[in-house]
Amino acid sequence: MIRTIALIDVNNFYVSCERAFNPRLKHQPVVVLSNNDGCVISRSNEAKALGIKMGEPWFRCQAIAKQYGIQALSSNYALYADMSNRVMAILADFSPQQEVYSIDECFLDLTGFEKKDLLVYGKSMRERILKWTGLPVCVGMGSTKTQAKLANNIAKKNIKFNSICNLYKVVDEEKNHLFRAMEVGEVWGVGRRLTLKLKAHGINTVLDLKQANPTYLRREFGVVMEKTVHELNGTLCIELEEVTPPRKQILSSRSFGYSVRDYQSLAASITLYMSRAAEKLRSQGSLANLIQVYIRTSPFKLDQAQYSNSMTIPLATPSDDTRQLVKVALLALKEIYRPRYNYAKAGVSLSDIIPKSSIQFDFFASPENSSRSTALMTIMDKINVKMGRESIKLASEGFDRPWQMKQGSKSPNYTTSWKDILSAQA
């Protein structure tokens, strides 16, 4: 059966979230910055029009920002995550099959809906989300995920589509016209490197790729590209994934607000990051077998001595106990730490992850210890959910943290903090 897949995506998501609560930002050039107020990661249309590039380091935009009064905000993930949940909940009402693909996008399976009704259906999604959350979305529809993505892209860029593009409704002649006008890099799965390579093979536009020979593409570019072309032509190769599978790797890393030289600060940061990673691990009911710790100086400071190192340590028995994971992580840190470098970033990773239900005790492990550990971690997690993050924590996470990342202009947590709501009113 021919399927119908929709992709719904919030326009300029982070900026739109900020605008929903601060109308003064509307019709203005606005950007949201990455952690540490480093790079531009979301732009209003006005900011895009001024030539601000995605991923541009913010300090490089100072001149133009001053000239045009571009407003920059630190990222407020608590706000974005909460808004995301609202959008996803609304969209879940439009189909029983939903794949939450990212913080601001989801696929819906609309197979079986009358093709002629799809535009109206998409329009009602857009209207409801706008009314209930204040966020603008675009909707793209086709017979595969790749087509839905492409349709969404078309809806975003061509005003005549009014934010909804149903590829079924676009006649072949116009489709060819649209696809010929789009760069091959616009296709989902075709990034910078592949764009270059494809162009070297004479494939420049979406239409070129759609018409290319799949067997030839597989030989020259690999399976992924072959699937992409089949999907472009309406043959489904990438299924909707409704249940998010447990993470196979959990990472927690952060750049420092100011460079760090001493072991103590690094140890505190590693403890902090590992605590976060362990929380994520427990929240998905898993155990990790492998720990990685890394530290590095700033690769951008060419005049300074560079050092980057990591260490991977396998655990004797899989664990989700923050205390144990931190202990091992600090052993690794001790091994790789070298004095007299300006460290810019540190991080940890948990991998070789297994479900907790499948735990096998080794010869020396004690089930009693394990259940005590679980009880402690569970209560810690509960306290932190109820009373707020870090209400209870390991002392080695540190208290004042002068190295913590910069967040110079974060908006209030409008939807998740009573304190912030009150101060936002004042």
Add this chain to the structure above:
DNA sequence: TATCGTATCACAC
């Protein structure tokens, strides 16, 4: 010869 482990690449957002 098939499989494994690991590093590297490429991509998405």
Add this chain to the structure above:
DNA sequence: CTAACGGTGTGATACGATA
């Protein structure tokens, strides 16, 4: 005022080691 460049995650592929 300074100096200043994100974070998380997946899958494919390459390649030497291992069973």
